[in-house]
Amino acid sequence: MTLRLFDTATRQVRDFVPRVPGQASVYLCGLTVQSGPHIGHLRSGVNYDVLRRWLLHAGLSVTFVRNITDIDDKVLKKSLEQGRPFWSIAYANEVILAAAYRSLNVLAPTYEPRATGHVPEMHELIEELISLGYAYPSTDGSGDVYFSVGSFADYGALSGQRPDEMQAAPDGPERAKRDPRDFALWKGAKAEEPDDAEWPSPWGRGRPGWHIECSAMARRYLGAEFDIHGGGLDLVFPHHENEQAQSRAAGLPFARFWVHHGLLNLGEAKMSKSLGNVIDLEAVTERGLRPADLRYYLLAPHYRARIDFSWHALEEAATAYRRIEGFVQRATELVGVTAPTVLCAEFTEAMDDDLNTSAAFAALHEVVREGNTALANGDAKAAAGALGSVRAMLGILGLDPQDPAWADTKAGDSLRGTVDALVALALEQRTAARARKDWAAADAVRDQLKQAGVVVEDTPHGPRWTIGSEL
Structure with a gap:
């Protein structure tokens, strides 16, 4: 295949060559389910769904893992605020998230592991890091275990940050650390946290740190090395930086490509549950817009571009998508249901160029215009050709109105x-x-x-x- 992707680690567009011929492995950082998803979260699912569909189109067998973070500081905070078990909150929001993805025609992952189901794998990885001298249990009696940032020479390579300019990691008291920048791999039990959010460990009862969860789950399902690690730009540091450091310190090659999508902003700030400036799928549908309209809106810009949300822009996207739907319906009425055929060259070139959906949509609309001209001229053969090409492109984008998922x-x-x-x-x-x-x-x-x-x-x-x- 000729796909080229922007790799965050090398800061350049590189040819994507699968580690195993004919196969591709992708790990996507999923949602922390302290509350339901907003459309910024859904952008992640939609963008990487198109990456997966393009890899499948290239003839690759794709193993796609998208995790669920169901135990961390944010989930426990909600548990204490609401007086409910953390797992009850996490599961209820996981159900909402799954329904939103289905509504947006996001393919189900090959595996969707929960962090709480992989504590033994986390213990194993932490013990390896301790034995290799990259991690240490605290000596203050807290039961915490920390990764030693100073012991790993390449720390900061992914994000481009200089370790000597970094602030203290806020995930544990500095008195428990050898270096303020060290981050928690395991957090000892605390009196103010729910009793059911603890597991036994070699260092006492406690729970995992956020970063170790993904490293352990990625190794469990994809092995020591895999092709693509995805997530939002806001995860580059510290989350993905810490993932890479702890995994490679343990001798794991880990991700060969780091692919990050741009954020969705509301006003001057990113859409964030912690900031309270969120719009969810229900708010979209309450305005008479459909999940397909939202999917079109989220895909129209390049995946690395920032989206500054506005209802006007979303409504314009809905109008543009309805024009495509109108052509598909009119052409089908004239020539009958036409199976997807070949992609136009401009669409293929755009998708191979770092998944440039902006250019891909331009190619799609050009073929729609040609198809409408053919319909106006009564040229059934040309209309059928355009219809087959349009459906092929829409299939890659997950937007084919004749897909049973949308029905x-x-x-x-x-x-x-x-x-x-x-x-x-x-x-x-x-x-x-x-x-x-x-x-x-x-x-x-x-x-x-x-x-x-x-x-x-x-x-x-x-x-x-x-x-x-x-x-």
């Missing part, structure tokens, strides 16, 4: 509209009962909805309902 989404959207109307009627009855202070009747409506799988939550802005268990 399922449309059916769900139709059902949601019906459910909306029925639930709205029931809530009107409940509101009327509350207005006349008939609390028993109001509670009965709420209980009946709950029995039907509809959970109602009273908010300052009025009742809000969801389908499924109460989160």
Whole structure:
């Protein structure tokens, strides 16, 4: 294959050659599930889904691993705030994330490991690092274990940072460290953290640090060396820098390519749950936009470009996608269902050039214009040729409107509209009962909805309902 990718580690575009001929291995840092995903998270899933589809198109067998971080500081903070088990919060949000990915036609990963399921592998890797002199248990009685940044000569190579200019790692007290920059591999149990967030270890009860989780899971599913490690630009440092350091210190070649996508900003800051400036998939669909529209919007820029979110831009993307859908529908009515055929040369060239979806979409729209001209001229043969090419390109982008995945989404959207109307009627009855202070009747409506799988939550802005268990 002729695919060239920008490698963060070398800071240049390089030819991608799989480690094993005919096969490709990809590890994508998945979401920390302290809450549901916003569309910035979904950009990651969509971008790497297109990478995977392009590798598959090249004839490669792809092992695609996307992890779930279900134990870390953020999840435990939510657990304490809500008075719920951390695993309950993590799993509920994992279900929401999986549904969002399905809605956006993101292919399911080959494996989707949870951090909590791989603690023994983390212990093994930590013990190796200690025996090699790259890690040490703290001597303050905390049970913490730290990676010694100063012991690894290449620390900072991935992010380009100078170790002597780095600030202290904020994941443990400096009194427990030999060097303030050292980062935690294992965190000893703390009285203020939930009792069920602890595992026995050679260093006492505790839990893993964030960075060791990914190194251990990547080795478990992809081996000592694999082709591509993906994630957002915000993960380059410290997360991916620390992953690379601890893995290579243990003698693992680890990732051959580091591929990072740009962030999605809302205003002047990246979209972030910690900042509270988030827009999720539900907010998109509530404005009458579809998951396919959002997928188009997230893919239209180059994956390394920053996206400055605006509703206007998303609506423009939806309009552009509907023009493509309109051509596919009209051409199909004229010539019948046409299977995807060959990709146009410009599309292939763009995708091989570091997955340049911006140029790829330009090529796609040019073929759509040619197809519309053929339809206007009644040229069925040319229209059929354009239709086959358009469907092939849309298939790579995960946007073919004739893909059964989108048909399922449309059916769900139709059902949601019906459910909306029925639930709205029931809530009107409940509101009327509350207005006349008939609390028993109001509670009965709420209980009946709950029995039907509809959970109602009273908010300052009025009742809000969801389908499924109460989160």
